[in-house]
Amino acid sequence: MINSGNIAFYLVSTFLLTFGLxxxxxxxxxxxxxxxxxxxxxxxxxxxxxxxxxxxxVQIIVYIGGIVVLIIFSIFLTxxxxxxxxxALVSRKIISMVMCVLGLGLIGKVLVENKFEASKVxxxxxxxxxxxxxxxxxxxxxxxxxxxxSILLLAAMIGCIVIALKKSPEQS
Amino acid sequence: MNNVPLIHILFVSTAxxxxxxxxxxxxxxxxxxxxSVELILNSVNINFVAFxxxxxxxxxxxxxxxxxxxxxxxxEAAVAIAIIINLYRSHRSIDVEDANELKL
Numbered sequence: 235m236i237n238s239g240n241i242a243f244y245l246v247s248t249f250l251l252t253f254g255l256x257x258x259x260x261x262x263x264x265x266x267x268x269x270x271x272x273x274x275x276x277x278x279x280x281x282x283x284x285x286x287x288x289x290x291x292v293q294i295i296v297y298i299g300g301i302v303v304l305i306i307f308s309i310f311l312t313x314x315x316x317x318x319x320x321x322a323l324v325s326r327k328i329i330s331m332v333m334c335v336l337g338l339g340l341i342g343k344v345l346v347e348n349k350f351e352a353s354k355v356x357x358x359x360x361x362x363x364x365x366x367x368x369x370x371x372x373x374x375x376x377x378x379x380x381x382x383x384s385i386l387l388l389a390a391m392i393g394c395i396v397i398a399l400k401k402s403p404e405q406s
Numbered sequence: 407m408n409n410v411p412l413i414h415i416l417f418v419s420t421a422x423x424x425x426x427x428x429x430x431x432x433x434x435x436x437x438x439x440x441x442s443v444e445l446i447l448n449s450v451n452i453n454f455v456a457f458x459x460x461x462x463x464x465x466x467x468x469x470x471x472x473x474x475x476x477x478x479x480x481x482e483a484a485v486a487i488a489i490i491i492n493l494y495r496s497h498r499s500i501d502v503e504d505a506n507e508l509k510l
Binding site for chain 1: 426433480
């Protein structure tokens, strides 16, 4: 069936796959980061199309506002971004391409053979439900995981500071 | 969007996954390898929410998995970039072929 929602889905998928492919094949590292940014925007718009506004917002804030900016910073710190990356070996390229196509074919075959029966129940993607579940300690709640993730983020933050800390000359 | 079959969304996420795998295999620069890992994690997220929304809409497990994967991906990227910067300080390069020792 052709309607505007379907067309938008196929457009967004082509967009995100094209930019993903460009991000992994371009030889300019700064462009790779920008194509990755566009691909992540494509994923966020896919979430918007699936009516998952909160997940799309999280995707934009964390990935686009956080991770891509961090990647661009580290490119500035470590690379001469005007230079091309060294060419990958042709044999390595061919082997990885064959492996990826085979994997894609295998998973595609499994997907086609499975008959997925879409459920008729309407998915409740309201922010209120999500917020209640996120902090509830009942059987459907995710309060424990929420707390664990906050501890993980704290540990990661301390770890980053310790790893990237510049050692004073007398120590090294 | 609601009458797009589930299998098309799954094909998109599979394609994105293998694009990430291709990048991970061919790239030899740590930052670009990290970018490929981000693509792979995104394809997994799409899969989780698609299965959740289409097959088990009465639960929210897939959605919450995606939230936690995004949080963990952020932590992972931050730690990876700290390691990359430290590696660059000691080796003057972030090519995996140059980083062949565990200790200075």
